[in-house]
Amino acid sequence: MRKMVVFLLILAISLPVFAGGSKEEVAEGSxxxxxxxxxxxxxxxxxxxxxxxxxxxxxxxxxxxxxxxxxxxxxxxxxxxxxxxxxxxxxxxxxxxxxxxxxxxxxxxxxxxxxxxxxxxxxxxxxxxxxxxxxxxxxxxxxxGLGIYGNRIYLEKAGVRIPTGVDDAWTAEEFADVLLKLQALPEVEYALDLKMNYGRGEWFTYAFSPLLQSFGADLIDRSNFQKSDGTINGPKAVAAMELFQSWFTDGYTKYNPGGDTDMADGKAALSFVGHWMYTTLKEALGEDLVLLPMPKFGGKSATGMxxxxxxxxxxxxxxxxxxxxxxxxxxxxxxxxxxxxxxxxxxxxxxxxxxxxxxxxxxxxxxxxxxxxTAVPRPETAAYAVITTAFAEAIDNIAQGADVQAALDKAAQLIDQDIMDNKGYK
Amino acid sequence: MVLRKSTLMSQARYEAYSAWLFAAPALILLSLFLIGPFFMSLGLAFTDLRLISPLPTEFIGFRNFVRLFSDTVFFKSIGNNFKFVLIVVPVQTTLALLLAIMVDKTRRFSNVFRMIYFMPVVVPMIVVSVIWYFMYNPSIGLINKGLSFISFGVLGKSLWLEGEKTALPAIMILSTWQGVGFQMVIYLAGLQDIPQSLYEAATVDGSSPWHTFWYITLPQLRNTTIFIVISTTILAFQLFTQVKVMTNGGPNDATSTTVLYIYNQGFKNLKVGYASAVSVVFILIVLVISLVQRKYLKSNREVG
Missing domain, CATH: 3.40.190.10 (Periplasmic binding protein-like II)
Known part of the structure; x- marks a missing residue:
């Protein structure tokens, strides 16, 4: 018995195998x-x-x-x-x-x-x-590329207009109407897949900061990249994030989708996602897959890049x-x-x-x-690491029903504190 | 007489030398990787050191600590650590004892059972975490599919790692499963150290199995239990790998732990000074707990 214990202990300790790295030989003169x-x-x-x-x-x-x-x-x-x-x-x-x-x-x-x-x-x-x-x-x-993929069958059944280019993108009113009609279809479980399953991280900032920009707000004041307070938590930003939150409270989207394939499986009618889902969706939907330009949620078009x-x-x-x-x-x-x-x-x-x-x-x-x-780059500042952490946290909390103003105020405070700590990242 | 004394002296000196020589590898490694970094982080906690930055590091007094006290994620992480310790330590210890007794009493195939229970310990935690990550998948994972199958679709709808209420319990289950085999083996060794004569005496006195367990087995295992409780507590406070691999602290910080938080502050947000302040506070908390545990368990040791 003792021997057995000792043997197992040694085994347990020695198991993390050392993985040796091999270095390629470099020929002389190169x-x-x-x-x-x-x-x-x-x-x-x-x-x-x-x-x-x-x-x-x-x-x-x-x-x-x-x-x-x-x-x-x-x-x-x-x-x-x-x-x-x-x-x-x-x-x-x-x-x-x-x-x-x-x-x-x-x-x-x-x-x-x-x-x-x-x-x-x-x-x-x-x-x-x-x-x-x-x-x-x-x-x-x-x-x-960031846009909204649609299922043509559902869109036609709901009787909504299908935009073909940036110029005729859905307006805010049209988009609200589209969600309402798609949600009403019996075969649709929910209208809009926002890929919340990607989790709190770069996706949240990449995908949802264009909403702010569409409303005329932004993550930070880009004139000198010194201040976020008043921009990320101003009235325009709050309006944008309240629209975002309403998609959850109205049941059009899910904080916990069943997985990554709800649109391909026909459960979701629209998918707010990037170019990388094209192959998967094309395989599932074939000719019924349409790529829609980002709607003018807050009056103008804005999307990620x-x-x-x-x-x-x-x-x-x-x-x-x-x-x-x-x-x-x-x-x-x-x-x-x-x-x-x-x-x-x-x-x-x-x-x-x-x-x-x-x-x-x-x-x-x-x-x-x-x-x-219409694509807007993410802020070209060294403060970006903190901006994205703070905004992704706000998005996560807003999606789960947190007070919009409070969540954005907290993000503004975190960002401005960091910029100050770094003497303006000059 | 004089000669003998000097021989004794030189022998004592020789022994002192060899003692230092034998202790040297451990001492050097400990001071290099444990004591040194501890004092470094104590110093860095009062600075604004960044991981990568062209700005010079400055002494900022207690600013990091002041911010720490209004940092809700930090408190949530510490809270999660406590929840984890308070549930996992007793459950895992009890389970380990039960398994050890079962394996000890089994006449046939006891080796096989021992191997089965011990196997998860031998698998690295990172591998265990990846496998369980897939098993916990709400829609296609083995656990929900299995639960749904045996309950005819009644069970198996839990979100596990993706749900705010279920994520931490899910990690507790996996951690217990992974760690219990190790404690079981230690208990097994402890069980086999109990003199057979005590059991024979108990049989002669007509003791029931329950009485034998309660008045002979358990008290005889006191030292083993102390070791297991202390080592499990320390391991539980270091909770990191499972969380990093499976949830990264989410959803909504429900599985954030202090070590993960320190890592994120240091390597993601680049705030090394702040991360050091968090570790200093964390070390103090763990130190207090260890001292309390030590004091309480030491007085018991004399009885056992």
Whole structure:
């Protein structure tokens, strides 16, 4: 018995196996470029791995050594690595998290490495996302599209108008009427899926801050990024969030959806979500799937944008080499390879021209229209990390019935306190 | 005489040296990874140190502590820790004792049962958490499907990790299941240390099984129980892995724990100074609890 106990204890203690990392051999005379990226969804990850393998095979001057980090705690791991001085040459950032890095001086501007022709070919939204204080710090191979997917059968049965482009998006009154009519259909369990199952995190800010902007409010006063009080909790913001809350109290949406597939299963009539659900929904609904532009909830149209983007660290040993690899990823063919895998919006006009999906008449043309007109970038400030935490918490509480003014006041206080603590992030 | 004394002296010195030598690895590691960081966080708690920032760190006095007292998430997290400890420690200890007695009394296949109950302990917590995350899925998870099947659809509608009321209990269930095997093995060892003669005497005196358990087994296991209660309490206060993997503190902070909160403040919100202040307060609270437990259990030890 004793022996058994001792044996089991040793087993228990020794079990966490040491996983050894293997380092690729770098041939003599070639430059090594280290790359970190978040291990996203299966197809996206496979594509990037294949691109890296192809790049390494097609030339012998540069060897890309890539490492994937789990998406769930990617930003935290990168933060810790920055502190420890262990950043790679090139890494990707989740949208606006790039600004805090640029502010802290961990990133190298890439303006000198991109020529004017290339810059002109890149979607304006991507350039805007990568710019901080007048310099370009990052580039993305794809942008995101946020809209509302609809089930044509339900929409026609409810007898509502189906918008076809940004210009004829539903007005606030129309949208209220659409919800009412869709909810009344017997086969519809609930009208609007807001993907609340993604949980408190970046989704809440990405998806629901455009509501504020549609009402003329915002997350922060963008004139100098110094103050959130009065903007995030002003009367316009409160009106926007009261509309949001009413969707829950009126039963049009659910705080706890059964899972990720309510729209595909026919339970929900509309799904307020990004480009990444296109493949799943298209498979389920086929020709009955329509992509609708973001309604004019508060008088004008506003929607989200931005996605993962690549930045070059200031510790990069060979910026030329790192940029050669990034430019390879930014080649129209390579962009399409990626967007065909993840369904995102290609980040270069020349790449978009080569697709059917995003061109005139394509299923996802609305996303391009929105990115060219109504999409609003998330605030380009180093305070973004705190802004998104505070706003996501407010959204979560408002969805669960908290007092709107109080929830937004708390967010404003958290954000302004942080900006003050950091001397204005100047 | 003089010679002998010096030999004794040198022997004593030699023993002192070797004692220090043997203690050195533990002492170095402890001061490097435990004592050092503790004093560091005590100092950092009074600064505005950020994880990444071009701004210099400044001494800010008690600002972190003042903010802490109006921080509702912090209090909710501490509260969750207490709820977890108050429920999991007694339940897990009782369950471990029951399992140990059952395994001890089983003549055939006792090894098999022991292995089965011990297996979850050997699996790393992160793996357990991922597996249970899928089992708890409200619509397709094994648990709801199973409950619905055996109750003909009456049960199995719980939201588990996604419900504000059920999330923490769900994590308690999984933690107990994962940890109980370890305590069971310790109880088993304790059970086998009880002299057989005591049981024989009890049989001769005509004691009922319940009396034998209550007046012989339990008192004889006192030291084992003390060890188990203290170690489980400490482990329970460190609750992190399950929560980080399964709920990340949600929904609405229902499963946020202090260690998770410290992690989020430090690595997500980049506020290392504030995270240090939280850990200092947390250490003080745990210290008080350990001292109380120690004092109370020590006086009992003399009886046992």
């Amino acid at each position: 430059v090594e470029v280290s790359v970190w990226f978040h291990s996203g969804k299966g197809m996206e990850r496979d594509t990037l791995n294949a691109q890296i393998a192809d790049f390494n095979a097609m030339q012998s001057d540069i060897v890309v050594v890539a490492k994937q980090l789990p998406e769930g705690s990617y930003t935290e791991q990168v933060n810790a690595a920055a502190l420890a001085g262990g950043l790679p040459d090139l890494l990707d950032f989740d949208g606006p998290f790039v600004y805090n890095f640029a502010w802290a001086g961990y990133l190298m501007p890439m303006d000198d490495y991109i020529d004017a022709d290339m810059l002109a070919d890149i979607l304006p939204s991507i350039v805007k996302q990568g710019a901080y204080k007048g310099k370009l710090y990052s580039l993305g191979t794809f942008d995101s 931005g996605s993962w983007n690549w930045g070059m660290t200031s510790s990069t040993r060979d910026p030329e080499a790192a940029m050669i690899f990034l430019k390879y990823l930014m080649e129209p063919d390579q962009i399409l390879r990626m967007t065909n895998a993840n369904g995102a919006v290609p980040s270069r006009k020349s790449a978009i021209a080569m697709t059917d999906l995003f061109n005139v008449g394509g299923d996802l043309e609305v996303f391009i229209q929105q990115l060219n007109s």
